[in-house]
Amino acid sequence: MKPLVLICSKEADFYLVFGHILEEAGFASELAGCVDEAVQLASERGPHAVVLDCQPADAAWDAVCGRLKGDPRSRALPVIALIAPGAENQHLGLLKAGIDEIFVRPFAPAKLLTYLRAKLSRAPTGSDGEDDPSLICGDLKIRLASHKVRWSGQQLHLGPIEFNLLRYLVENRGKVCSRDELIRAAWSDNHHVDTRTVDVHVSRLRKTMKTVSPRNVIRTIRSAGYALDEHDQ
Missing domain, CATH: 3.40.50.2300 (Response regulator)
Structure with missing residues (x-):
């Protein structure tokens, strides 16, 4: 490519x-x-x-x-x-x-x-030698150019919002990401996005990931936001 x-x-x-x-x-x-x-x-x-x-x-x-x-x-x-x-x-x-x-x-x-x-x-490239930079966190691999995600060895099919949310969480792994941060990361026009919408899309992301593995690596931090747990990868 x-x-x-x-x-x-x-x-x-x-x-x-x-x-x-x-x-x-x-x-x-x-x-x-x-x-x-x-x-x-x-x-x-x-x-x-x-x-x-x-x-x-x-x-x-x-x-x-x-x-x-x-x-x-x-x-x-x-x-x-x-x-x-x-x-x-x-x-x-x-x-x-x-x-x-x-x-x-x-x-x-x-x-x-x-x-x-x-x-x-x-620039970092994927392990298969294609010019497609990757984010890797344990069993999770995100290929940034092709928007492909592998989780526990299987392909995940994510919409653009869920992809952007997951990418931001991986880039900030181990840290608490507020809902406002996630809005800025996942939506190009954030003026009409509320925090409840973030919760809905995070729920969809979790549901998709659980079709591959029962592990819940996205933690809800009460009154703060979400975090990707590095230790559960």
Whole structure:
């Protein structure tokens, strides 16, 4: 499977040209027209990197980077900014927001491709050698790009919300995760999600996991939230 690069840009022509360059170099690409779409696709599609097309006339890109780096579903992804020459203020803001790398236009596409390959070569991959980073906790294995989950040696079929909840719990194993944290992790638009909805989806997740093993590894912490028990893996 080709590594997926998410391109956040409002310029369709830029995406077509840059996407073609990526395709020729062995990458797949997908367009996100705004930061909300980028965060949502980062969760749903499991990209390996995000490229921000930072046009000077657009909104503050440091806020876009901060949103990606502040969201549990996308904060571990390499985020790369392409900026105009002389944009010193933009450069500083992106650095403060946690950007991984900045390329100043004009630049040779080969430099960006080299950076992407170097980043991906250091990323964890699945044990079968596919380019699909995994989270492993005992008998639980989550493959982030393909959204596949194995529990006690068997495949689990999870919806996107349950997948995001489980991923966040595994990433924060042994810690208590509040319902508000889980809402931010699992829903792209959390304005209309209440804590009771979290309970319903956690219940579904537990039920699905129990079809494979009777162990209940997701503990309810009264008045606090939920935790994945490392010792029961």
